[in-house]
Amino acid sequence: MTETVFHAPGHDxxxxxxxxxxxxxxxxxxxxQRLTPLRRQVLEVLLESHKPLGAYEIIDRAAVTGSRPxxxxxxxxxxxxxDNGLVHRIESRNAFIACVNNxxxxxxxxxxxxxHCGQVGEAPSAVVADExxxxxxxxxxxxxxxxxxxGGVCANCRDANP
Numbered sequence: 652m653t654e655t656v657f658h659a660p661g662h663d664x665x666x667x668x669x670x671x672x673x674x675x676x677x678x679x680x681x682x683x684q685r686l687t688p689l690r691r692q693v694l695e696v697l698l699e700s701h702k703p704l705g706a707y708e709i710i711d712r713a714a715v716t717g718s719r720p721x722x723x724x725x726x727x728x729x730x731x732x733x734d735n736g737l738v739h740r741i742e743s744r745n746a747f748i749a750c751v752n753n754x755x756x757x758x759x760x761x762x763x764x765x766x767h768c769g770q771v772g773e774a775p776s777a778v779v780a781d782e783x784x785x786x787x788x789x790x791x792x793x794x795x796x797x798x799x800x801x802g803g804v805c806a807n808c809r810d811a812n813p
Contacts (some may be wrong), residue, residue, distance in 0.1 A: 668698045671751055675737050684735060689720065693728040694749060697738055702769040703746030741771060743800050759783065759797040765805035767812075772805065 732738040759780035
């Protein structure tokens with residue numbers, strides 16, 4: 652990751668959505684994976700909001716454009732998207748968010764979660780990742796999940812409420 656991503660009010664949402672979908676299509680094609688219509692729909696639903704959504708919120712939003720998908724199909728689509736680094740799970744919220752950074756699978760992800768508006772930013776984490784990997788190796792530990800979540804107040808909310 653190169654920069655922290657918090658979307659400012661009025662940002663070019665159509666552009667970030669189009670870029671993320673193009674990245675997903677390219678990634679799936681390169682990996683000989685299928686971005687099925689349902690997987691794409693789940694990703695699009697997550698891209699519509701820069702806030703984490705639970706599986707049932709995704710189902711409700713997906714049902715607006717057609718029939719109501721079954722929970723198991725949404726969870727399978729989310730598993731596929733997570734396995735391919737296209738969405739992240741925000742453990743503290745039991746929710747998912749589209750990944751808007753093109754980072755390698757297995758990279759440490761630091762989420763900055765705004766307690767006021769619910770937006771989530773991804774912060775650069777190379778130094779933190781190196782320190783944690785060293786500590787894990789020293790302990791003889793092999794991490795499986797490499798996510799850190801930090802709650803606080805984003806700049807947009809801080810500036811709106813000085």
